[in-house]
Amino acid sequence: MSTADMKIITVIGSGLIGRSWSMVFVSGGYTVKIYDNQPGQAAKAITEIRKQLEELEGAGMLRGELTATQQLALLSSYDDMAKALEGAFFVQECVFEQLEVKQSVFQDIERLVGKDVTLSSSTSCLVPSSVFSKVQNRSRCLVSHPVNPPYYVKLVELVPHPETAATVMDDTHALMTKVGQAPVCLKKEIDGFALNRVQAAIIAESWRLVQDGIISVKDIDLVMSEGLGMRYAFIGPMETMHLNAPEGLQDYMKRYGEGITRVLNSFGPVPDFSGEGAKSIFNEMRELIPSDQQHLSARIQRRDQLLMSLAKLKKEH
Ligand SMILES: NC(=O)c1ccc[n+]([C@@H]2O[C@H](COP(=O)([O-])OP(=O)(O)OC[C@H]3O[C@@H](n4cnc5c(N)ncnc54)[C@H](O)[C@@H]3O)[C@@H](O)[C@H]2O)c1
Numbered sequence: 001m002s003t004a005d006m007k008i009i010t011v012i013g014s015g016l017i018g019r020s021w022s023m024v025f026v027s028g029g030y031t032v033k034i035y036d037n038q039p040g041q042a043a044k045a046i047t048e049i050r051k052q053l054e055e056l057e058g059a060g061m062l063r064g065e066l067t068a069t070q071q072l073a074l075l076s077s078y079d080d081m082a083k084a085l086e087g088a089f090f091v092q093e094c095v096f097e098q099l100e101v102k103q104s105v106f107q108d109i110e111r112l113v114g115k116d117v118t119l120s121s122s123t124s125c126l127v128p129s130s131v132f133s134k135v136q137n138r139s140r141c142l143v144s145h146p147v148n149p150p151y152y153v154k155l156v157e158l159v160p161h162p163e164t165a166a167t168v169m170d171d172t173h174a175l176m177t178k179v180g181q182a183p184v185c186l187k188k189e190i191d192g193f194a195l196n197r198v199q200a201a202i203i204a205e206s207w208r209l210v211q212d213g214i215i216s217v218k219d220i221d222l223v224m225s226e227g228l229g230m231r232y233a234f235i236g237p238m239e240t241m242h243l244n245a246p247e248g249l250q251d252y253m254k255r256y257g258e259g260i261t262r263v264l265n266s267f268g269p270v271p272d273f274s275g276e277g278a279k280s281i282f283n284e285m286r287e288l289i290p291s292d293q294q295h296l297s298a299r300i301q302r303r304d305q306l307l308m309s310l311a312k313l314k315k316e317h
Contacts, residue, residue, distance in 0.1 A: 006089040006090075007030060007031050007087075007089075008030070008031045008032075008033060008086075008087045008088045008089065009025045009030045009031070009032050009033070009088060009089070009090045009091070009092060010032075010033045010034075010035060010084050010085050010088040010090075010091045010092070011025070011032055011033070011034045011035070011091075011092050011094060012035050012036075012081070012084070012091060012092070012093045012094060012095060012105060012109065013035075013036060013093060013094035013095035013096075014034050014035075014036040014041050014042045014044075014045035014077075014094075015094060016148070017094040017122050017146060017148070017150070018034065018036070018045065018092075018094035018122075019045050019048060019049055019052075020146065020148075020149060020150040020151055021092050021094060021122070021146065021150065022034055022045070022049060022075060023049055023052065023053065023063075023071075023151055024063070024150055024151060024179050024180070024181060025092075025179055026064075026066075026071040026072075026074045026075055027062070027063035027064030027066070027071060027179060027180060028064055028178050028179030028180060029064065029065070029066060029074070030074065030179070031074045031076075032074060032075050032076075033076050033077075033078055033083075033084045033085075033086075033088065034046065034075065034076070034077050034078065034084070035077075035078045035079070035080075035081050035084035035085075036077075036079070037079075037081075037095075039079045040079070042077035042078055042079065042084075043077040045077065046072075046075050046076075046077050049072070049075065050068075050072055053068040053071055053072060054068050056068070056151075059308070061308055061311075061312065063151065063180055064179075064180065081108060081109070081112065082112050085109065085112045085113050085117075088113065088117060089116075089117060089118065090117070090118045090120065090172075090175065091109055091113065091117060091118065091119050091120060092120050092122060092144065093105055093106065093109070093119070093120065093121045093122060094122045097123060097124060097125060097126070099126055099130055099131070102121060102123065102126065102131050103130075103131065103132075103133060103134045104134075106119060106121075106131065106132060106134065106135050106141075107134045107135065110135050110136060110137070115137050115140070116140065117140065118140050118141075118142070118168055118171065118172060119132070119135065119140055119141045119142075120141075120142055120143070120144040120172065121141075121142075121143045121144070122143075122144065122145065122146060123143055123145065124145055124196065125192070125196070127143075127159075127189045127190075127191060128141060128142060128143050128159055128160065128161035128164070128189050129161055129162060129189060131143065132161050138161050138163040138164070139163050139164060139165040139168065140164075140165065140168050141161045141163075141164060141168075142158055142159060142160050142161065142164050142168055142169060142172060143157070143158070143159040143189075143193075144156050144157075144158055144172060144176065144183075145157040145158075145159065145193055145195070146181075147195065149304060149307070150181070152304065152307040152308055152310070152311040153307060153311075154180065154181045154182040154311075155181070155182050155183075155184065155195065156176050156181045156182065156183045156184070157183075157184055157186060157193045157194060157195055158172055158173060158176070158183050158184065158185045158186065159186045159189050159193055160185075160186065160187075160188065160189065161189070162188070162189070169185055173185060202224070204267075204270060204271055205267065206220045206223075206224075207271045207273065207281070208267070208268060208271045210281055210284070211271055211272075211277045211278075211281065216284065217281060217284040217285050217288065218284075218288055233310060233314070234314070234317075241253075241256075
């Protein structure tokens with residue numbers, strides 16, 4: 001496929017993530033064809049995207065060089081998968097997180113596209129060797145795992161199937177960079193990929209500290225939002241250590257490695273997230289933020305507004 005032909009991306013599934021990917025791809029000037037197996041759903045997604053793009057333009061936060069009207073003109077919706085896939089060089093699957101559903105969707109897609117079309121899955125929790133096990137030509141398959149909301153949180157984890165061609169990883173990395181995302185490549189697949197493994201470690205220790213009566217729910221969240229998180233929005237744990245000793249990372253480990261090892265050895269087994277001990281944590285959280293739709297929506301809106309400001313700040317530096 002020549003570069004001149006590489007203009008159309010098909011998004012399969014028009015829920016939260018399908019809509020976000022569509023917005024990201026049109027912001028980069030790609031034509032995006034959205035398909036959903038629920039009739040009318042893909043068209044509804046475009047109505048929702050229109051609203052969001054217009055709001056983003058109004059707030060001066062629209063991504064890319066094109067206006068909201070120009071980006072909307074690149075979008076079309078389909079209830080027919082074959083028509084949606086016509087002309088695509090890249091397919092981003094965003095259907096339910098159910099293995100059988102994804103496997104069957106990829107079988108259907110493979111029947112309808114040429115061998116050189118890249119097949120990419122948004123899965124958060126399924127490894128590529130499972131997702132693509134029923135695809136014949138797996139060298140063009142990979143996971144491109146976004147972070148919610150992808151419009152502001154730009155990380156995309158690119159995870160290969162054991163048979164994925166290096167060029168597919170490179171080309172997808174280039175595509176993601178071109179549309180303004182921040183891709184990272186895993187060298188091989190692993191359960192949880194990188195982001196969710198790091199996140200699980202943070203969740204486990206935070207949970208344990210609250211459950212063991214060391215700290216409150218409110219205060220452990222402050223440890224992150226007013227402490228670690230302040231740095232981590234700009235530099236990762238490796239650079240943080242490198243900058244925190246006069247002679248860099250090796251010096252840091254000479255000074256603090258023993259202490260870190262001691263603390264790590266004091267970590268217990270995986271905490272119980274559902275038993276009696278969990279109940280008091282659930283209650284403590286609900287006292288801070290009630291679990292009803294109104295309170296949760298208000299906090300989600302606040303989170304997204306703050307993420308928008310942070311994305312703006314990161315863009316300027
Ligand atoms: N929501 C998140 O925070 C998040 C973050 C990263 C990755 N993901 C992953 O993205 C994927 C989509 O998640 P979501 O939150 O957008 O889900 P969602 O439930 O909001 O949307 C799924 C959409 O897929 C459609 N669909 C279901 N089966 C289909 C089929 N066979 N063919 C075509 N369309 C079909 C549904 O009608 C629905 O519109 C999942 O794999 C999820 O794990 C989600």
